Amino acid sequence: MIVIRTHASSTIGIGHLLRCRRLAVRLQSLGFEILFVVDHENEQLSGFLNTFSLHALYSSEIGFVSESEDAICFLKQMEGVAPQEVEAVLVDDYRLTAVWEQSVSNLGAPLVVVDDRGRDPHDCQLLVDAKWEGKQTVQRYQDKVPADCMRLLGPAYILMDDRFTNTARTTVEMEQTTSLSLLLNLGGGGDLTMLVELMQHLVEQQPQDLNCMIRPVVGPYATHQQELLTFSQQHTAVEPIINQDGLFESLSHTDLYVGAAGGTLFEALALRIPALTFSISDNQYNELADLEALGHYFHLNRLQPDDYPDLAKLIWVMLSKIDRLRHLYQQPASVQVDGLGVKRVADAIVRLIEGELLSQQTDGEALQKEESIEEGYQLSSVDDRNVNRYVDARNLGFNLIKMTVKERMSRLQHYIWWLQVNRRSSYLLEKKGKSLLYIWHQNQLVEGVEVLIGGWFVCSKCCTAIDAIYALNQQLKITSATFPELAWVAVIHRENRFVQQLNRRLGFKQIGVEHDMTPIVQSCFPMATHEEFFYYIREPQSISS
Secondary structure (H helix, E strand, O other): OEEEEEOOEOOOEOHHHHHHHHHHHHHHHOOOOEEEEEOOOOHHHHHHOOOOEEEEOOOOOOOOOOHHHHHHHHHHHHHHOOHHHOOEEEEEOOOOOHHHHHHHHHHOOOEEEEOOOOOOOOOOOEEEEOOOOHHHHHHOOOOOOOOOOEEEEOHHHOOOOHHHOOOOOOOOOOOOOOOEEEEEEOOOOOEOHHHHHHHHHHHHHOOOOOOEEEEEEEOOOOEOHHHHHHHHHHOOOEOOEEOOOOOHHHHHOOOEEEEEOOHHHHHHHHOOOOEEEEOOOHHHOOOHHHHHHOOOOOEEOOOOHHHHHHHHHHHHHHHHOHHHHHHHHOOOOOOOOOOOHHHHHHHHHHHHHOOOOOOOEEHHHHOOOOOOOOOOEEEEEOOHHHHHHHHHHHOOHHHHOOOOOOOOOOHHHHHHHHHHHOOOEEEEEEEOOEEEEEEEEEEEEEOOEEEEEEEEEEOOOOOOHHHHHHHHHHHHHHHHHHOOOOEEEEEEEOOOHHHHHHHHHOOOEEEOOOOOOHHHHHHHOOOOOOOOEEEEEEOHHHOOO
16 A cells, blocks of 8 residues: 555645646556545545545644644554555655654655655655756755655656656647637636736737637635636636646647646646746746746746736737747757656656665756857857846846846846837857857837847856957848948947947947937937937948948
8 A cells, every 4th residue: 555645725726636646546557555645535635536545634623733743643544554554655745844754654664755845854765856957956855865765856757647748749739710728727726816817907908809718727726716707707708617637638729828837837838838837836936947948938936916917918919929939839848848757756666665776866967958069159049949048138237237228127028028029130149158148139210211229238247348349240240231221320328438449449430419310319219318328320331241
């Protein structure tokens, strides 16, 4: 028998329960009897676990107090089970750490822990942590578990439904319909008033040329369900998904997934579905570079109620650009989500029970593709895969002080600008694999006069003057071939003497307030005052190929 201690509630949802159930199904198919131990038994749990034995530790009047007390209750529950019958104990519960595990070790069965926070110590023989943190993945739990503990680390061990295996289905074949499908999901729990408010903005902002079904997921532990159901009855474009046992079918017919950065995100990524996610709990905080390695590019670690109108605007912008986003999410990720985690973890548990020596395994080195590093400069066109790194560089303090707009741009506003407004041709300069600077230009029509404008901002202080000169020279070669007849106009901060000298060297001339082109420059850079910036122009005939 394998005993699984886990937890579900309106606060944490059913993520722990679902991943344990997927693992239990696999282990049961291998001949193991499965016993689930939870806080309280209710209709939702009984429905999810109707093929397994189920014990509840607490009554309706008594609940969880501490992990020490919980261990006592758990061991008392196990008194009716012969010690030799318990072949392993699996725990997936953020409230339980090494304190609980040391007490439960009295059963004499190997302990398996599932935890993706990397925060608490554990006393176990096998730890499963599917979170991806780039090269730091191999270090997760290194000093928080016994030295002989087997750590299964990285996305190869995500416990998702095996129907999402991309070996069998690498992409979702979208039906050729005139209506798009938007799936909203907070997980199995969460406060649905958030989705109601968001959907209200979506309904109010819906473009006339976009036909879309809005499908909010109503999880079994979600609060304020009735408010959402009432809202859906008032709007024919809203079609709730209620207590569905898995989201494979719904995701298979989804154009855009919007929701919490939990387990459903990885299911969407396995099906190559464009996604917009946000964090609703501490464990859903993610570094954007780590998500990009998994093939996900639009994530908000901070989201406030005041953001809902703009969030709705972004959703409609993403749906209007859905073909572009599908292309982005079809690009191969450096770290694959292949949907085989349940099989890998179950096999490891079986080997642990059988007493086989387990070797250390991790995704930190095995799954990330090695990129070749060139010796010289590489100037490459910027595409949607740069969406986050672009704004991160732009928002660096030493870049902002030299800009006409000195305020940091929020990621939410940046996503809207990137997909809807951005007309720039941008390039990234790298050397030996290290990003140095972004450089951009675009043509602009002002009062019947077409001109070129541009700019650049560095990625780090490692960027030198020689690097900047190289990038600017390459940009001028590109624009000379593309726009030979257009003049460049520019503004340069009065204290930025280096760029002033550099631009003069490249053929830019300073102009005064009386110059004919001054109103054109002011229109292109409305925030650049004469008190703070010099105006420059580079005539077309001065551009050499």
